[in-house]
Amino acid sequence: MPTIAENQNTKLPLQLSVVVIAYNISRELPRTLYTLSEKFQREIHSDDYEIIVVDNGSKPAVDLSDDAYKLLPHPLPRIIHVQNPSASPAAALNLGIAAAQGQYIGVMIDGARMCSPGLLSQALAALHARPDAVVCTLGWYLGYDYQRLAIKYGYDQAQEDALLDTVDWAEDGYQLFDISAMDESTVDGWHQGFSESNAIFMHQSSWQALGGFDLSFDLPGGGLVNLDLCRRSLEDLQMQCILLLGEATFHQVHGGAATNISAQQLHIQWQRWSEQYMQIRGQPWVDPVPHHPILYWGRVPDNIKTIFLRSILGSSKAYPSGTPSPALIDCAMPDHIWCATPLSAAQMHLYHALKHALQAGLHGWLAKSCRLLRKHYPQWYAPQHLLRLVAPWSLQDDGLNQAETTLLNTMQTWLESNCAEPFPCLISQELLSPAxxxxxxxxxxxxxxxxxxxxxxxxxxxxxxxxxxxxxxxxxxxxxxxxxxxx
Incomplete structure (x- = not known):
């Protein structure tokens, strides 16, 4: 099996190599590669970097001559087909790193992730400033919510395709933030820490020093192999973590080993992954604690400043149900989102109910309600825009008190009755006493x-x-x- 070996090239004509792993993502990979192309990426020339796609046993195999890739500009990515693919991507990742010709190497373990348009130029600029750096990005889900919960309420590939058509992402890739939510491993990661990066960049010598990805992580999907790599790099004495403020990757729904399974399945899988990590490292998994304070690079785009503010305010533990977040009330439900099109009478009732709940700080109820509305109003995106903000305060889709549960059931019954009457209970004062x-x-x-x-x-x-x-x-x-x- 391949491991990280010394690159035999004496010349490094390229500044950057980006390794992308592909496995049965024929729908998602064309969009990923387009967002990595010179046509999409800003302030970087195709002569400065290469894309290496490592096909880890896809059926059918990745073929860039297919019509799905016709929009890709030349030069096309290099394709490496793994001859004896394994269930874990670790060996494929190391194979791609060993083939890289760039001075710096970026790795994307999941080729189903679209990228923001400044990802490569900003990563390269940060590495030029600090060659000892490990440059990380935060991960987002397309679809406004944690994808395993979005799927539970009806989100699928068809909905995602329709959602992507609502923004001009090909012209302005930062509009992807408008239809996405931060994922579990990096939620509030600007200020609360993060456990994983799905686009991670280092100098070639740093990859050599770390030994690449550990082949001992041989479970399907790799288990905690990517988290292990992230933790080892962040806690390395010789490496400085730089977090890109306004760049990200955006996960497309495709049935991923961790991202698109139910909460119960994820719990079972996490136990397996944790047990394997314990066997390999001799200690239980904990989120990494960087040896050096994290440095920040770039800027925060205007369309995610509200989420940036929420991450400053804190996580769900800091804001239990019934605790208002005053700084967010005025900006969480902007008129240009909610009044973009005329609302029906039923939608107007719901708008006032959600606004009242936001003012009362009922974040768990808000998240559950917005998820319910996805099922009944799949093309009404305003509640989903609110969901992307409050979802981190309702990570498990549960935890409502009795009054909130009763109110949620009332809403569901009302929705199923075709919303003929005004919503019967607009977040009453009974949920919380004045004191x-x-x-x-x-x-x-x-x-x-x-x-x-x-x-x-x-x-x-x-x-x-x-x-x-x-x-x-x-x-x-x-x-x-x-x-x-x-x-």
């Missing part, structure tokens, strides 16, 4: 102020050290957040 509301509001405001001040101080320190690249508009955005006070 509870006052207490939770004070806690939320105090915590928001404290966290925003801490983040501002941290940013000031990084700016003074000149290790953070950040735009003036983003700085003004963060400064405005310092002023949160009780209304």
């Amino acid at each position: 509870e509301k006052e207490k939770n509001l004070n806690l939320a405001l105090g915590k928001a102020n404290e966290q925003l001040v801490q983040k501002a101080a941290q940013i000031d320190g990084l700016l003074e050290s000149r290790s953070w690249r950040i735009t003036a508009p983003l700085r003004r955005f963060l400064d405005r957040g310092k002023g949160i006070k009780k209304p």
